[in-house]
Amino acid sequence: MANNIKKNLTRVQQEYKELAQSVEPPRPILKNFIRAFIAGGAICLVGQAIQEMFVHWGGFDEKKAGDPTVAVMILLSVILTSMGVYDKFAQWAGAGSAVPVTGFANSMASAAIEHQSEGMVLGVGGKMFKLAGPVIVFGTVAAFAVGIVHLLIKGGGGS
Amino acid sequence: MLKGHQSWLFENKPFIRSTATVVGPFEGRGPLAKDFDIVHGESMMGQKSWEKAEKALIEEAAKLAIENAGLTKEQVQFYIGGDLMNQIISSSFAARTLSIPYIGVFGACSTSMESLALAANLVNSGSAKFVLAGTCSHDSSAEKQFRYPTEYGSQKPPTAQYTVTGAGAAIVSMEGDGPVVTSATIGRVIDMGIKDPFNMGAAMAPAAVDTIEAHVRDLGIEPGYYDLIVTGDLAKVGYEIACKLFKKHNFPIEQTEYSDCGMMIYDYETQMVQAGASGCGCSAVVTYGHLLNRMRRGELKRILVVATGALLSPISFQQGESIPCIAHAVSIEAGREIL
Numbered sequence: 286m287a288n289n290i291k292k293n294l295t296r297v298q299q300e301y302k303e304l305a306q307s308v309e310p311p312r313p314i315l316k317n318f319i320r321a322f323i324a325g326g327a328i329c330l331v332g333q334a335i336q337e338m339f340v341h342w343g344g345f346d347e348k349k350a351g352d353p354t355v356a357v358m359i360l361l362s363v364i365l366t367s368m369g370v371y372d373k374f375a376q377w378a379g380a381g382s383a384v385p386v387t388g389f390a391n392s393m394a395s396a397a398i399e400h401q402s403e404g405m406v407l408g409v410g411g412k413m414f415k416l417a418g419p420v421i422v423f424g425t426v427a428a429f430a431v432g433i434v435h436l437l438i439k440g441g442g443g444s
Numbered sequence: 445m446l447k448g449h450q451s452w453l454f455e456n457k458p459f460i461r462s463t464a465t466v467v468g469p470f471e472g473r474g475p476l477a478k479d480f481d482i483v484h485g486e487s488m489m490g491q492k493s494w495e496k497a498e499k500a501l502i503e504e505a506a507k508l509a510i511e512n513a514g515l516t517k518e519q520v521q522f523y524i525g526g527d528l529m530n531q532i533i534s535s536s537f538a539a540r541t542l543s544i545p546y547i548g549v550f551g552a553c554s555t556s557m558e559s560l561a562l563a564a565n566l567v568n569s570g571s572a573k574f575v576l577a578g579t580c581s582h583d584s585s586a587e588k589q590f591r592y593p594t595e596y597g598s599q600k601p602p603t604a605q606y607t608v609t610g611a612g613a614a615i616v617s618m619e620g621d622g623p624v625v626t627s628a629t630i631g632r633v634i635d636m637g638i639k640d641p642f643n644m645g646a647a648m649a650p651a652a653v654d655t656i657e658a659h660v661r662d663l664g665i666e667p668g669y670y671d672l673i674v675t676g677d678l679a680k681v682g683y684e685i686a687c688k689l690f691k692k693h694n695f696p697i698e699q700t701e702y703s704d705c706g707m708m709i710y711d712y713e714t715q716m717v718q719a720g721a722s723g724c725g726c727s728a729v730v731t732y733g734h735l736l737n738r739m740r741r742g743e744l745k746r747i748l749v750v751a752t753g754a755l756l757s758p759i760s761f762q763q764g765e766s767i768p769c770i771a772h773a774v775s776i777e778a779g780r781e782i783l
Contacts (some may be wrong), residue, residue, distance in 0.1 A: 298637035304692075305638065305646040308684045310602040310719075317599070366595050375597025376716065382597045391597050399593035402493035416596065 317379045324374075324381030332358050332386075355386055362387035366394040392416040448662025451629040458567040459779060460560075461574070461620040463732035464508035466501050468609030470583070471729070474710045479733040480610070481508055487584065487609055494594075498527065498534045498582035501611035501725075503541055506578050509613040513574070513620070520544050520615065521572040524562050526555040527580050527724050528607075529589065530757075534580055544576060553677050554631070554753030555579040556612060556728035557772040561628035563616040564774070578613030581723030590641065590758050603643040605679045605722035608709060612728030622779045623739050629659035629773040633755065637766045641756060644767070645682025645706075645719055648752040651769040652678060653689045656750055659773045660695075668699030671744045674735065676727035676751035676771070677706035679720025705730035705749075727751040731776075739778050746777045 294302065335357050339350040365371040371391050375382040382388060393413055400412035414421070447453040465480045472483035482504060489497040502525065510517050523544040525535035532548050539546035551558040559577035566572045584594045586607040592598055616625065634654050638647035652675045660667055667673060678686055683704045690697040705727045706720040731749050738744045750773040761767065 294637045301636040301650065302638070304688060305636075305643075305649075305681075305685055308688065309643065309646065309681055312601050366597075369595060371597045372595050373716075376599055378597075379599040388597065391595070395593040395595035395597075398595055399588055402495070416592065 320377060321379045321381035324378030325384045326381075328358075328381070328384050328387055331361075358386045359390040362390035363394040366391045367398060371395075389417060389420065392420075447627065448658075448664075450632070450658055451627055451662035452561065452565055452568075453627045453663070454564050454568040454625055456568045456570075456618065457624045457626070458564045458616050458618055459620050459622045459624055460736065460776070461615045461617045461622050462509050462512035462514075463612065463614045463736055464505045464512055465612045465729040465733035466505045466508070466610060467725070467729055468501075468583070470606075470715070471608060471610055471709060474715065476709050476730065476734045479737050480729060481505075481733070487582075494582055494585035494588055495529060495533065498529065498580055498585045498611075499537045501582065501609070502527070502534055502538045502578055502580035502613070505580065505611035505613040506538060506542055506576055509576060509578065509615050513615040513617070515574060515615065517542055517544055520574045520576050522547055522563075522566060523576040523578070524549060524559040524566075525576075525578045525613075526550045526559065528552060528586055534582075534585075535578075542576075551751075551770060551772065552753030552755050553581070553722060553724050553726065554751040554770050554772045555724045556676070556731065557628070557749055557751035557774045558630075558753075560614060560616070560625065560774050561630065561772055563614075564625040564628060567616050567618055573619065574615055574617045576613060576615055578611065579724040579728050580611030581607055581609070581725040583607040583609045583723070586723060600718055601642050602718050603640070603645065603681050604718040605644055605677065605706065605720055606710065606715075606717035607723035608677075608721050608725040608729065610723075610725035610729040612725065612732040614732055623736055624777045624779055625774060626777050627659075627663060627775045629655055629662060631655035631658070631771040631773070633768045633770050635766050635768040639761065639764065639766045641754075641761045641767070643681065644677075644722055644754045645679045646685055647682075647754055647767040648769040648771070649678055649682040649685040649689065651771040652676075652682075652750050652752045653686050653693070653695075655771040655773050656697075656748070657693065657695055659748065659750075659775075666699055667695070667697055670700050670746045670748045670775070672701045672703065672735075672746075673697070673748045673750065674702075674727075674730070675704045675706075676749070676753075677720070677722040678704045678752060679706040679722065681719045682752075683707060708734065736776070739776070742778070744778070746775065748773055748775050 563575035
């Protein structure tokens, strides 16, 4: 892949690319790992705490408490997004803030807020899935592929 | 008058009669805050959308520049402007409000000097008495068009740049006093194959170097002729690359002070801007605000402003195209009142 890209460049461009790369500050990978670990873990911890609350005081059993927990996490993410906090937190946290539920909610809420100016239908309705759409599409495609593999190995009939 | 291969020499000495700069709250917290005419406290500027806010910025800057020149808008013959929005809507919509005959130009972030060079040429040739040149950018409208929704949580790499929310405008005329526009060099489009839209500095640096070298060659001068040469918005990464390219080409940049507008407007310590600033507004507000103020105070006699632009579109980089870049240089020298 990298070689393919290089082949299309002239010699001068290749030389320049090397010069540019020597100056470019590298992404602080170790720092990003540690921050993502802390932030992602903290979000999950909050989720776990909320789930425990639903189990202890909400009268849900362990399995059913997952649903209201997800709803609360989505709500929290959307509130933080609309307050303009989530994007700043994400610059610090990196991949940690992309943990499924809150990151997904942020991608939809941010697109909806941003494109509100183009109207409810074409703006909010049409652009809301701008970032989340690909996740759903390829998530479904991947699930389909895994389903086929499952069928071939274990045979039909499901669980 | 054509001088050399790609430069204009303005022998009739057109002046920058007045300037105006309007910026947003984030720029107002930066180190150059006192050089700007208006600092807004809120990035929406009381408008309903980011695009409308950007238009409000350039409208305000244009009106203030005309007022500072002691003119009315009926006396201004032409308005030359452009911006980063698709179909340069901010400038065209501002021209609708101003109702000054309008020439829309697009040079991405090089628009500030492209419009100033054209304005000076019109005045120098006698095609106009008063010309308004201006440009603007808004961080959120640029993010929305070129990157992600503003509130979307994505981590930017250290090479990314922060688009300046601001507008700068100037009135160029033959009558009056002020800094003189002495020459300009129109740049070639240079593409060194950089594809990363989060690394504009590296993409634009070769264009800036090419234009600076062409300017010096065309005019038959040394870089030391200028007290200061500034590039538009290369920021940290592009600036460092430009320095290396000058060295590689044996170009004596050390004769003068070389700096970059994208490294002046924000405080790296307290403001989260990664490599530095970018956007049409960056070179416009730094030049029309900070640099000309320094010239008016007598600290600078001759400067060369080289505004750099990345000519990509949101579609071109998604299709995997590399980023073609351009740079336009304008030489500004202290006016008669100072010398």
